[in-house]
Amino acid sequence: MTTPETETHTPTSAAAPPVYIDQLAAHVGTTVTLHGWLYNLRSSGKLLFPQLRDGTGVVQCVVFKKNVSEAVWDALKHLGQESALIVRGSVRADERAPGGFEIDVLDAEVVQAVEGYPITLKEHGTEFLMDHRHLWLRSRRQHAILKVRHTVIRAVRDFLDNDGFTLADAPILTPAACEGTTTLFEVDYFEDEKAYLTQSGQLYNEATAAAFGKVYCFGPTFRAERSKTRRHLTEFWMVEPEMAYATLDDVMNLCERFISYIAARVLDERKEELKVLERDTSKLEAIVPPFPRLHYDDAVKLLHEGHTRGELENRFEWGGDFGAPDETYISQQFDRPVMVHRYPAAVKAFYMKRDPERDELALGVDVLASEGYGEVIGGGERATSLEYLEAQIKAEELPRESFEWYLDLRRYGSVPHAGFGMGIERCTAWMCGIEHVRETIPFPRMLYRLRP
RNA sequence: UGUGGUCUAGCUUAACUGGCAGAGCAUCUGAUUGUUAAUCAGAACGGUUUCGGUUCGACUCCGAAGACCACAGCCA
The missing domain is CATH 3.30.930.10 (Bira Bifunctional Protein; Domain 2)
Known part of the structure; x- marks a missing residue:
C-alpha cells in the first residue's frame, strides 16, 4: 500500500527533480522524475510493475491503479519493452525490490510506445545478438x-x-x-x-x-x-x-x-x-x-x-x-x-x-x-x-x-x-x-x- | 587458410530406424493488489538456409553452395 507520506503529494507537485537511478539512495522519501526506457513490465490486476532503465541502472516502479489517472494507467498497461518513458514518483527503500529501491508512481509520460522489441529477456544466440x-x-x-x-x-x-x-x-x-x-x-x-x-x-x-x-x-x-x-x-x-x-x-x-x-x-x-x-x-x-x-x-x-x-x-x-x-x-x-x-x-x-x-x-x-x-x-x-x-x-x-x-x-x-x-x-x-x-x-x- | 560442427515460427528449440513438423518465449485478447526472466486461460504464427539428387514418401540419406560457431596458426 501507499505510504501516508506519498499520499501527501499531488500529481501537479513541482518538487520532482530529475535524478538518475544510481543516485536514488540520496532521494529516499522524496519525489523525483526519472527519464528512461521500459526494461520489463509485469502486472498483477490493479498493480503494475514497470522496471525502468536509464543507463545508470534499473529500478522497479510500482503503479497502483488508484494513484494515477486513468489515461496514465491505460498508457502503461500494455507498454512494450524499451518504450521511452518519463516517470514521476516517490522513492522508497524496499527489500522486496531488486536493487533495494522502488518508485511509487504518481505520474508518467510515454515518450514513445514500442511494439515488438527484438531482444527479449529470454535466451538468444550470439549471431542474432551481434x-x-x-x-x-x-x-x-x-x-x-x-x-x-x-x-x-x-x-x-x-x-x-x-x-x-x-x-x-x-x-x-x-x-x-x-x-x-x-x-x-x-x-x-x-x-x-x-x-x-x-x-x-x-x-x-x-x-x-x-x-x-x-x-x-x-x-x-x-x-x-x-x-x-x-x-x-x-x-x-x-x-x-x-x-x-x-x-x-x-x-x-x-x-x-x-x-x-x-x-x-x-x-x-x-x-x-x-x-x-x-x-x-x-x-x-x-x-x-x-x-x-x-x-x-x-x-x-x-x-x-x-x-x-x-x-x-x-x-x-x-x-x-x-x-x-x-x-x-x-x-x-x-x-x-x-x-x-x-x-x-x-x-x-x-x-x-x-x-x-x-x-x-x-x-x-x-x-x-x-x-x-x-x-x-x-x-x-x-x-x-x-x-x-x-x-x-x-x-x-x-x-x-x-x-x-x-x-x-x-x-x-x-x-x-x-x-x-x-x-x-x-x-x-x-x-x-x-x-x-x-x-x-x-x-x-x-x-x-x-x-x- | 586448415579441421570439426550447426542451420526448423520473430527468438530459443523438439521431431526415434525416412512415415501427419511439436513446444516455450515474444506478439494479440482476457484474469490477477507484490510481481522478480511473474503466473493462469485463449488466439494467431513455420513446412525445415539455398540448389540439385535418391525414394511411394526427406527436417531426417547423398552432393554442392552460403551463413554462423569452435579449435589451430598468428598476435594484444
Missing part, C-alpha cells in the same frame, strides 16, 4: 561489461598519468609496417604512396620517449589477421607505454604495478557489475605483486613436464612461440599472472634488443593472464645500436626509406629504452571473466563482422 548489437548494448550484461571496460580505461590513464607518463598519441595512418607486413590494412588515398592503418604505435613511442622521457599512446589498432578466435578482434584498442633510460626489468616492474592497479580499481568501482557477470572476484583479488617471472627456458621446461604428465598433447620445441594451449598450461601453474621473458629473438619483432648474455634471445616479456586468458601484454627492451637495426631492417626486407626517421633515434642520443603494449579488450574480458573479447567493445570488428 546482428542487433546496437540494441544488445542496452541489456544488463552488456551494460556491465562496458562499464568494466570504462573503468579499465580510466585506470590505465590514471595510473600512467599519475606515474609521470605523458600522453603522446601515435598516428593511425602510417607508411609502413612495424611488425609483419601480411596483416596490414591498406589505405588508398595518398598520391604515389600506399598507406596502412597502424598495427602499433611502438616506433613512434620511441621518438616521443626521447622527447618526454615517459610516454604512452592509446588508440585503435588494426590487424588484418585471418584469425577468428575468442581472443582476436580486427580492430582493437591498445595502450602502449614507453620509457627512456629503462630496461627489461623496469618494464616487468611496470607491468606488475600496472595490471595490479587496474584489477584493484575494477574490484573497487565495479562491484555491482562483477555481480551481474557472476565474476569470481577472488581471481581478481589474487592479482597483486609480485608476479612470477619465468625465463623462456624454464617455461619450456614446464611445458615438457606437462607433456610428460600427459597434460599437454604436443611436446613443445625450444625456439618457437607458445601456442594457446601452451600459454594456458603455463598460466595454470600459478595463482596470478605470469611474466615470461627472454624469448628466442627469431620469433620476436626486429626492434627487440638481444640479450647480451645469450645472443639468440631477445629481451622481451609477455604477461600471460591467469585463467587461460592468454597474452594480455607484450613488450620488452628495444635495440639501441644503429648498425644492428640497419641489419635487422635489411634482414626483414623492410623498406629502408620508411625507417630513416626511426634510425635517426639511434643516431642522436640513443639510450636504453623499453615499453609494452596491452590489449584493452583482452584485459577487460579477463577482468569480467567472460568467454569472448567481442563483448568487451561496443561494436566489434572481426573477420566476418563489419555490421552494425
